[in-house]
Amino acid sequence: METFQALLAQKLSAALTAADLPDAGEITQARDPRFGDYQTSAALVLAKQRGEKPRTVAQRIIEKLEVVDVCEPPQIAGAGFINFTLRRAALEQKTTELLRDERLGVATTDAPKRIVIDFGSPNVAKPMHVGHIRSTVLGDSLARIAEFMGHNVVRDNHIGDWGTQFGMVIYGWKNLLDRAALEQDPIAELVRIYKGANEAATADPAVRDACREELVKLQAGEAENFAIWQQCTALSMGEFERAYQLLDIHYDIQRGESFYNDRLPAVVERLCTSGLAEKSEGAVCVFFRDIPDLADRPCIIRKRDGGYNYATTDVATVDYRIGDLQRDTIWIVTGAPQQLHFRQIFEIARREGRNADFRHITHGSILGEDRKLMKTRSGDNVALKDVLAEAIVRARSLIDEKNADMPEAEKAEIARIIGIGAVKYADLSQYRMTDYVFSWDRMLSLQGNTAPYLQNAYVRVQSIFRKAGEQITVPNELVLADPGESVLAKCLCQFAEVVPTVLNGFRPNVLAAYLFELANGFHAFYEACPVLKSDEPARSSRLALCNLTARVLQRGLELLGIGVPEKM
RNA sequence: GCGCCCAUAGCUCAGCCGGAUAGAGCAACGGAUUUCUAAUCCGUCGGUCGGAGGUUCGAGUCCUCCUGGGCGCGCCA
Numbered sequence: 001m002e003t004f005q006a007l008l009a010q011k012l013s014a015a016l017t018a019a020d021l022p023d024a025g026e027i028t029q030a031r032d033p034r035f036g037d038y039q040t041s042a043a044l045v046l047a048k049q050r051g052e053k054p055r056t057v058a059q060r061i062i063e064k065l066e067v068v069d070v071c072e073p074p075q076i077a078g079a080g081f082i083n084f085t086l087r088r089a090a091l092e093q094k095t096t097e098l099l100r101d102e103r104l105g106v107a108t109t110d111a112p113k114r115i116v117i118d119f120g121s122p123n124v125a126k127p128m129h130v131g132h133i134r135s136t137v138l139g140d141s142l143a144r145i146a147e148f149m150g151h152n153v154v155r156d157n158h159i160g161d162w163g164t165q166f167g168m169v170i171y172g173w174k175n176l177l178d179r180a181a182l183e184q185d186p187i188a189e190l191v192r193i194y195k196g197a198n199e200a201a202t203a204d205p206a207v208r209d210a211c212r213e214e215l216v217k218l219q220a221g222e223a224e225n226f227a228i229w230q231q232c233t234a235l236s237m238g239e240f241e242r243a244y245q246l247l248d249i250h251y252d253i254q255r256g257e258s259f260y261n262d263r264l265p266a267v268v269e270r271l272c273t274s275g276l277a278e279k280s281e282g283a284v285c286v287f288f289r290d291i292p293d294l295a296d297r298p299c300i301i302r303k304r305d306g307g308y309n310y311a312t313t314d315v316a317t318v319d320y321r322i323g324d325l326q327r328d329t330i331w332i333v334t335g336a337p338q339q340l341h342f343r344q345i346f347e348i349a350r351r352e353g354r355n356a357d358f359r360h361i362t363h364g365s366i367l368g369e370d371r372k373l374m375k376t377r378s379g380d381n382v383a384l385k386d387v388l389a390e391a392i393v394r395a396r397s398l399i400d401e402k403n404a405d406m407p408e409a410e411k412a413e414i415a416r417i418i419g420i421g422a423v424k425y426a427d428l429s430q431y432r433m434t435d436y437v438f439s440w441d442r443m444l445s446l447q448g449n450t451a452p453y454l455q456n457a458y459v460r461v462q463s464i465f466r467k468a469g470e471q472i473t474v475p476n477e478l479v480l481a482d483p484g485e486s487v488l489a490k491c492l493c494q495f496a497e498v499v500p501t502v503l504n505g506f507r508p509n510v511l512a513a514y515l516f517e518l519a520n521g522f523h524a525f526y527e528a529c530p531v532l533k534s535d536e537p538a539r540s541s542r543l544a545l546c547n548l549t550a551r552v553l554q555r556g557l558e559l560l561g562i563g564v565p566e567k568m
Numbered sequence: 569g570c571g572c573c574c575a576u577a578g579c580u581c582a583g584c585c586g587g588a589u590a591g592a593g594c595a596a597c598g599g600a601u602u603u604c605u606a607a608u609c610c611g612u613c614g615g616u617c618g619g620a621g622g623u624u625c626g627a628g629u630c631c632u633c634c635u636g637g638g639c640g641c642g643c644c645a
Contacts, residue, residue, distance in 0.1 A: 032588080041587055048625070078588045079625070123645080163645060257645085283643055293571055296641085303643045310645050337639055339572060364573080365638085373638095402607060430581070433573070435638075437580065441594095446607040448593040449581085456607055464604050505584055513582065516592080527600095527609050546604095568607075 001097055001105050005029070005497045007070060008038050008084055015064035021046055021057070027084075029494065035077065036085035037490060043080040054080025088486065092478045095489045099474055099544055104552055105496030108150030113357070116154045116321045117143045119333035120249070123160035124236040124256070125169050125190040128243055129381035130374050130438065131335075134363045137424045138432055139333035140249050140561045141508045142361070148559060149500060154325060158317065159240075159256035161233050163310070165194065167215030171207070172197035173228050174214075186235040219307070233258075239385075246388050247420060248561060260316040264308040267316050268301055276351050277301055286348055299344040314345045322349075322356050329357045331506075336362040336433070361506045364435040366427075374438050388420060394444055395419035398452075399568065406567070414565040418444075418452055421562040425451035428560050429512035449516045451562055454553060457519035458564045461550040464531055468543065475540040482538075484528035488545055491521045495552045499559070508560055515556045522549045 008027040016023055025042025043058035050057070058076045065074055065082075072085045098105050119139020122128045139155070147153045172193025181189040201208040218225040233256070244250070268284055271277035277286045282304035288294035301312045321327045332342060342360040349358065368374040376382055396415035399406065406414075426443035429450075430436045446452050480486045498514040501507075531542040554564050 026585085028587095031583090031591090035588075039588090044587070044625075054625075081588065121645095160645065165644080281642075285642070296570080298642060300643050305643080307643085309643070313645095335639090336573060338645085340640060341645090343572095362573085398607080403605085431583095434581075435574080439580080442580070445594080450593090452607075453593095456605085460605065460608085467604060501584065507584070509582075510584075513592085520592095523608060524610090526604080530604070532604055567605085 001094075001101055001107070001496070003105060003107075003496045004070065004086060004090075004094065004493060005038065008040075008067065011065060011067050011070070012040055012042060012061070015061050015066070016042065016046075018064040019060045021061070022049075024049070029497065030083065035081065036075070036083035037071070038084040038086075040082050040084075041080075043076075043082060047080060058082050086490065088480060091486060091489050091493070092480050094493050095478050095480070095544070095548070096476070098492060098548055099478075103496075104548070104555055105493065106148065106499045107496065109500075112150050112152060113146075113329040114152045114327045115146055115329040115331060116156050116325055116327040117146070117331045117333065118156050118158045118317075119143070119331075120251075121158045121160060121334065122236075122240055123165075125165065125187070125194060125232045126236075127187045127191060127381070128240065128384035130366050130384060130387055131381065132384055133387070133423065133427055134366065134432070135333045135335070136247065136249060137427050137561060138361070138363055138506075138508065139331075140247075141428055141559065142331065142333070142503070142506055144559050144561060145499065145502050145508070145511070149503065151329075153252075154327065155250065155252045156321075157240075157251045157254040157256075159237075159254055161236075161256035162258040162261065162313070164215060166218055166229060166232075167211035167213075168197035168201065169194050169232060170214040170218060170225050170228050171201075171211045173232075182235075187239050190232060190235065243384055243388070246416070247424070248563065255317070255320070257310070257313045260313045260320065263316040263319065264312045267312055267319065268308070271301060271315070271348070271352075274352070276348065286344070286351075288344070288347060291347070294344065294347070297340065297344070299341075299348065311341065311345065314341070315348055318345065318349045318354065318356075318358075322354055327356065329359075331359045331361055333361045333363070336364065338362075359506070361432070363432040367435050367437045369437060369439070371437065387423065390440070391419035391423045391444075392416050393419070394440055395422065395452075398444065398446075403568065410567070414568055417563045417565045418455060418568060421451035421455060421557070424560065424562050425454070425512065428508040429516075431507065431509050449512070451557075452568075454515055454519050454557060455562075455564050455568060457522050458550055458553045458557075459566065459568050460526060461522070461546045461553075462566050464543075464546055465550075468532055473540065474547075475537070475544055478541040478544055479537045480541065482529050484525040485541065485545060488518075488521045488525040488549065491518050492545070492548045492552055495556065499556075502559075511556060511559060515553060515560075518549065518552060518556075522553075 005027050012027060013023055024045045025040045027038050027040050030036050030039045043061055044054045047054040047057045055076055058080045062074050062082060070090045071087055075083045077083050117139055120136040122132055143153050143155045169190060176193045176196045178189060197211060201211050214225060218229055271286060277284050283300050284302035285298035285300050287298045299311050300309060302308055321330055339360060339362060346358040366374045374382055392415050395418040396411065399411050399415055422443040443450055444452060446456060480489050498511060502511050529542055531546060534542060557564055
């Protein structure tokens with residue numbers, strides 16, 4: 001099935017050829033109803049290229065446009081725009097097709113990629129905090145969308161399970177550990193001993209040396225320290241898993257940093273042999289002297305003390321993803337501060353002749369009401385599990401307020417769907433680079449661009465179907481007589497145009513904005529067009545529109561990783 | 569010092585390749601409801617798009633400079 005946009009683009013292209021003009025311009029959705037449904041500025045572009053008058057060029061194009069089966073005669077407007085207004089019959093037909101299409105009109109890509117998406121990446125022995133929401137939720141959504149588009153996707157959790165912090169953790173484990181506390185809340189106890197060791201090391205050089213010694217032993221594979229490390233990792237993974245379950249996040253593989261340990265020496269050796277890396281001040285570095293703004297920013301791949309760092313690991317990770325996983329596309333979803341690092345890593349890969357498509361997908365931060373990085377009053381990171389728990393509690397109290405007689409188990413499940421959905425949507429509905437202010441009241445509001453608002457639109461549809469009973473038949477053809485119907489139908493047809501564009505700039509917020517608009521359109525339709533009380537053929541058509549609306553909302557929210565309740 | 573990101577309505581934010589008179593939501597104000605769940609809808613008010621130049625038919629969008637914020641820059645990740 002083709003979208004109107006694609007259809008008109010083909011027809012425009014054909015018209016340009018027929019008019020002996022080069023292919024130019026695109027079809028876009030009209031941004032204002034006065035300009036019809038679709039528009040193109042092709043004539044403006046061509047007029048500029050050829051030094052002709054835009055409206056004259058537009059006239060030449062229009063004469064060759066064969067769109068009578070899709071839209072009303074195209075209009076020239078403004079400086080030389082060509083506007084298209086869909087014919088009702090075409091809209092009715094397309095909407096009917098949509099009704100029978102599992103994919104709601106969304107085409108699969110004709111250039112499937114083998115993608116690995118690296119997102120989330122929590123650290124062992126540290127609690128997950130609000131800061132992990134962005135990468136986790138964004139990466140998950142991009143994975144869902146890429147998969148839906150027909151790409152082959154591997155979701156990889158690049159866990160921070162190796163590094164210098166383990167010197168302190170192990171020192172703390174041996175000297176400060178409270179077993180009872182560890183049983184009670186493992187991560188809290190790990191954090192406590194880490195902090196304790198850190199403070200001690202800062203105050204006492206002997207402790208600092210001891211921590212370093214523990215690290216060296218761990219890295220050398222010494223049995224006791226290795227066992228401690230394994231326990232820490234296992235405890236942390238348990239905690240991560242609980243969060244992922246709540247969030248409905250799934251990984252295909254979880255290759256932590258430690259996975260790459262035994263590959264690191266070979267990486268350095270290879271880079272030295274090929275001449276890409278060289279010794280400098282005792283360390284082994286890769287220089288980028290031919291790139292002006294990287295000229296004085298070498299990438300260290302082996303420290304002076306012979307140890308490896310995260311740059312080494314990341315080079316090995318690229319090797320693994322391209323070599324072992326056979327990926328041609330690598331998406332890394334992390335915060336913006338790591339841009340320089342990944343630029344260097346990708347540049348090294350290019351210099352080694354790797355021709356995968358590397359993307360560092362960055363994002364901004366979550367801020368508190370004070371517009372600074374979100375922290376607790378004591379200045380600590382806000383624990384993710386606390387945020388999720390509070391989201392559910394707050395959603396629950398809304399349900400209690402609005403729907404008190406609902407059974408207990410149902411309330412609990414709906415509270416989870418709404419609470420978690422609200423947190424995710426607050427994140428995804430914003431452009432990923434924007435730092436946004438975390439606000440419970442705003443994200444759980446039933447008004448405005450929020451998950452509950454969208455979920456509520458879905459619930460209203462379901463309510464109609466429950467009331468209607470089971471005698472619902474899918475009509476063979478729709479009748480869209482009321483403006484409320486056609487506006488909604490047009491919006492439904494645009495789902496297939498919007499979804500593919502999300503991956504352009506990795507912007508789930510574009511999908512969120514679309515779903516909001518759809519919910520708006522539905523609510524307007526709902527007000528203006530009675531469904532069950534209307535006569536045929538309107539009744540069937542309206543039921544069909546309701547069905548499509550629910551399916552698009554459900555699918556769209558699912559692509560954002562958000563669920564829908566049947567009641568709320 | 570160098571580099572990256574950000575600055576749009578009172579508040580929170582959209583605005584992908586430059587396209588028509590810059591859009592939402594919240595807040596404020598005014599309407600609609602004995603409902604297919606008003607957890608909603610309709611309307612009004614509100615902007616020198618941080619500043620100054622430039623590129624062109626056209627700039628919130630691209631270029632240069634400036635201001636103000638965030639972040640990063642050799643042995644943490």
